[in-house]
Amino acid sequence: MRPGPPGSDPAPGQSSPLHPDLKERVDRLLLLARGAVPGAGHGVHRSARLGRGAEFAEHKAYSPGDEARHLDWRIAARSDRYVVKRFQADRSMVGHLLVDASPSMDFGHPVEEPASPLRPRSKWEAAAGAAAALAWVLLRQGDSVSAARAGEGAGAVLPPRRGVAQLPAVCHDIARGLLPGAAGLGDAVGELASRVRGRALVLVATDALDEDLSWIDALAALRVRGADVALLQVVDPHERDFPYRDPSRFEDLETGEVLRVNPRELARAYREEFRAFLDDVRARSLAAGLSHVVLDTGVPLDASIRDFLALRQRTRAPRNDR
């Protein structure tokens, strides 16, 4: 097992969102941009430009000034023509992580003890854990990572930096926890949009319970600007399946409002409503060109992250998509 980078341990009084087990399990994964990345510096992402890289792009007739080491000697021997091989340049990119810290994220179904460290206890743990793990993946592959909790001001945003040394800062930033009375996600996305330059990878982890879903449109604008945007919608099984039986008082985590409900009477209608909500968010996201993934808190985090990365791999844009 590779030891974690210095500084990834949680600060005193705080628990790190990236558990060592999770970190180990995502250690060798790659998070690739779905399109070419125009950034500078070397990385794992395809560049919009040709240049240094490992991946062959095309042949070009030799012209003076071309590096002789790029001559294709086999073709020269066969056809007596001089051509040079050109390669796709590899580039790094900036990953912007935005985690919803509203009180509604503080919900999770009961987990049997002893619980697996990879099993999130709440939607917040799932979102934070996924963000930290993806930060680690990005940093490991040479990308820059910026992190922010939705609802914080612009000053609280962790600026993007490259290198594994950035991970403790990311973890520390996220580990600060939920923000009671946080504003809607719309403001946070607006603030994020002002920080994104060129094509970048934007990851938003939220339960999307805001009644106003216009922030999805804001993310769509980022997509238009060339950013690769992924929405991780965090859902708890109890929230989705509504397994409650006895009459109860349901208290809204965000507003504190209480509603007396006999679950037997409306369970079926609730499930239909919630399914419609999930379908709505997914449809809007896809319409906006976002990658939409449901992050189920009932599933171990490493499996969710693998699924997310695999999905992105499958939906990655073709090589000549520039």
Next chain:
Amino acid sequence: MSFSVLSPWMLLGLALVAGPLIAHLTGQREGPRVRYPSLRFLRAAAHRVRRRTRVENLLLLLLRSLAIAALALLFARPWISWRGYTAAGIDPDADTVVLLDRSMSMGRRAGEGTAFDAARRKAREALGDLGGGRAALVFFDGAAQLVPPGLTHDRNPLLRALERAEPGHGTTDLGTALLRARDLLSEAGATRATLLVLGDGTATEPLPDLREGWPTGYAVRYVDLSQGPAANRWFDGVEVTPGERRGEAARVDARISWTGEAMAGEAPISLRVDGLDPLRATASLSPPGPAARRFTLVEVPEGQRSARLALEPPDGVLAADDERCFFLDGQASLKVRMVSGDPAPSPRDDELYYVENAFLPRSGSASRVTPEPIPPADLATLKGGRGRVLVLADLADPTPYAAAIRAFVRDGGGLLVSVGDQVRPEAWNEALGDVLPARLAGVKELGERTFEQSPLSFATPDLDSPVFEVFRDGGAGVFGKVRFGRVMGIEPELPEGARVGLRYSDGRPALVERAVGEGVVILFTATLDDDWTDFPLRSVFVPTLHQLARHLSGDLPRGEGASVEVGQAAPVSVPPGPGRLAVVRPDGREDPLDAEAADARGVVAYRDTDRPGLYRATWRPEGGSEEPREISAFCVDPPVAESALRPLSREEAMARVPGLEWSGQGEARRKAEAGAQVVKRASLAPWLASLLLIALLAEAALVARRAR
């Protein structure tokens, strides 16, 4: 209609109905607090299901309240009571005995079915009407039959017996039935009871005076289920006499009675004799009394023939009395071979003189017996078989012919052995000891050896036996006048299967009979001439010899084919020797009879004569042929008194049966409506239990539907 409960304090349980009501009115219970991400979807869902939930909640409230109320009422054991009418106004809470007439007259038509069908329906209705009282069911005709288990709260065995019951063919004895019911109720300690009689208003037996000792609490309701005036035709009797003119073999006089104006007029009747073509005639039925119709037969086939008179077509009232069974005695020609052991030049002195003359047919005689004296040498070529008869009179020594005689008997022949001065007992015992009904012991002399002064005579014969039944109408006394000067003694121990048919006045056996193989041997321990006795000179000699000859030929037992009335015991003679006796009934059923149960006369009584018609007794000797042979037959006649449909006098019945109320079929209802209303009660428990079950099932289904 009124409502009452047996456990009123249980009605307090109705207060529990308030539980679900309060819960419904006060809203949902608090329940635990659940911190939830967003109430948005809960509100939307609640809004969607609000109307349906409200209806369901109301329905649940109703069902739960209903279930609690039904349970409380169930424990309170509620009854409803109303003024109603029971069958003939019986008291549903008192003990009730239903007396159902199953006599023959109940088989007559009454509306859709027979009177018996109507009575059965009425009985079922009455049993269904009963409340808390016990009930019993008695079928009666000439006798009263209580349906098990007697007086009971359980109606089911009574209803089952009702379904199985069929009308019988017996007489009607209402008095016996009422007394049986009274005794039943008294033994069961009933103080208040109703005796519901379901009959057709007729009776054959007089109703006794029941006023004395009749419990005051016992009410008798008679429901007369007859419809319309009584009308019927029936055979009242039949008489068979020998033909008196040349060309007449027999005369059959049928007597036909009738009742009811509708039955007057011409009545076509038919006579069917076994072996002859049917004869038809018409009897004219006109007031004031029965009509007679004579059939003249020019021939009657040999043997006893069953015959049947029938109304054609039947009158459609009582099928059983539209026919009459009887017998015609067409005697067979019988050749009796005879061997004299004491021949004499003068016929008068021959041993067979009296026997031959007894059998010789005279002019005008109906006898068909022909005597045939044969020399002893012919015994060697004698052929046996049923219907052949041999008389050995005073034969000294049968040894030379013993084998032929033995074979003759075993093959079914009948042998009559008489003794005399020539007989050598030791030779007979030696040669035919295995065939003789008794071993001969030597001549016993009495008085002065002459029969004139001898005190010994025959004892009175058993007139029920087939041989001597012809003397029922006279002549039996003559047997006591016959004198014997000598008789042959026999060894006291009789062989197995032997029995004494006639004794002397001192108790010695005179006629001893034994079955051997298929045949019969009869030993007469005196002479058949006038050497030892004046028997041949007496008037009973000829008929006795004829009867003996027919008996030996196997033809005689049919003579007992008398007729008995339904329900009476019919005598069946058991042939000598071991074998299987059975009676084949008119319905084809074969009833085995215990031959061992025969009385001293060898007669068994067959008592299951519950159906009119021809009954045949069959006998299969042990070790004999496989097929049983018919040994006798008898007719069972329907009770004539029952056919007359003699109405039971209401006034007389009311005078003799205390508290008797009489009503006709429709009258019962009218009478009840006119004031004989009774309070009917019915338990609500089954209904409440059903309601409770339905409410619980519906509630469970509703809750399950919500939980999905």
